[in-house]
Amino acid sequence: MNINNDKTKYKFLEDIAIADIAFEAYGKDLNELFENAALAIFELSADLDTVDASKKVEFELENNKLDNLLYDFLSEILFLKDSKYMVFKHAHVIIEEGKKNKLKAVLEGDKINPEVQSLENDIKAITMHMFELKKEKNNWKATVVVDI
């Protein structure tokens, strides 16, 4: 994990969870926030310089609560890792807010291959511990703790 990542997108928090890993993700809108939270997960999983973006996975989700939509979205990435053996590099997210908030995601990455990729944390779960999504002035911020 490159700790000196782009801190305008997401930042790992150290004093929150000693046994697990916590991060904050930021975005000027919800699409960007979801994409940046996904990037934090990608970076925890592998050295992104070693991950090719040759394969696409698309999915849609909906939820009447935005924070639960984020939780489901990040959990879906872990599901794809274990069931489809995928590791990702880029995320494109479009969210339509409404009574049911709808999400369309396109993730770009590659099949897991330890010979090619430098793999890091096998994240077990997204937790609800301190989980938060909120708007601060004109920006969105999420706090996420992942179970390692």
Place this chain on the structure above:
Amino acid sequence: MRLVTTNLTFKDVQPKLKELVDTMFKTVPSGVGSRGFVDANKSQFKEIMTDGSKWCVENGYGWQEDLERTEGHGRIDWAEPEKVSSKAIERGIKQLGTLGSGNHYLEIQIVKAENIFDEELAKKFGIHTSEQVVVMVHCGSRGFGHQIGTDYLRIFEGMMKKYNIEVYDRELACAPFQSNEGQDYYKAMACAANMAFSNRQVILHRIREGFSKVFKTEAEKLDMHMVYDVAHNIAKLEEHTIDGHKKKLVVHRKGSTRAFPPHHPELAKIFKETGQPVIIGGSMETGSFLLVGTQKAMDETFGSTAHGSGRTMSRAAAKRQVRGEQLQKDMEKRGIYVKATSMPGLAEEAGFAYKNITDVIDAVSQAGISKPVVGLKPVGNIKG
């Protein structure tokens, strides 16, 4: 957590240590997205969910005697696969036989004369001599159990209003035990526990195969008997005495482990006189302990004790102090051969990032909630 003995001494193993660790590094996959060797189909996985270790032994992955040496015989009988989502099954079906990452490990350890604290009990548990080699495994139900957790966390969250439950942390979402949601989760969680017992059971099979191959001797002749297998994260209905009255309680051991005393009705016959073996894992640099359950644990901590040393330093802080490659070299100089799928992951698990295991053992020992039997020193380790 699982511990298995051998009749080999460090003198036998030392010249072949690298070969042994390298062999098991290949046969027990670890790390992100690893697939296990048990290629179960959906109907077999359903049997694994309901039958746990029993399925493994019946399908050639273990010995009959392994079952009585596993908490609850490696099978929780209230498991109901219908309560598990297809997503969880899809996530876990190919993970049987994988170690995972984080603090999970497979470790070759040795007994030192000065670390035998109760010779008689040690012998009863299969530890006979100084320099004897044993193997310890720490892993669980992998993505399968976590997906079940994720699924029910979301279900419970939506239900708490109905039951008028408020919690301070959303991760503590819950439902009344007797509610439909509570019972569904209890049955689904049992499937995860059975998968965890099975995962460690098939890994034990791989360990026996590995030793057998390297030492060109059958595992039976190497006396590769299990000492015990105990869960680290499970909730169970148990009978406990509260204010002089026997009551049925749901005991949730999270980051703790069962420590039942001699003559507890749930123990297998072989442990009636000794009490239940307890395995407490330390860091990969410092070692682990075999203990035994006590009556005091029954009286004061619902038959429970500590499960491991616990971290004192965040993963990022550990990585700032040492690089995985350097740590690997340093450990080898100190006689611990370690293989890892992720070098940053290895650095995160450095010994200095954990509490001193001896302090933890002293604490549980002084509290009387378990009694040390043997201390075990690592000589070979596989990290996810």
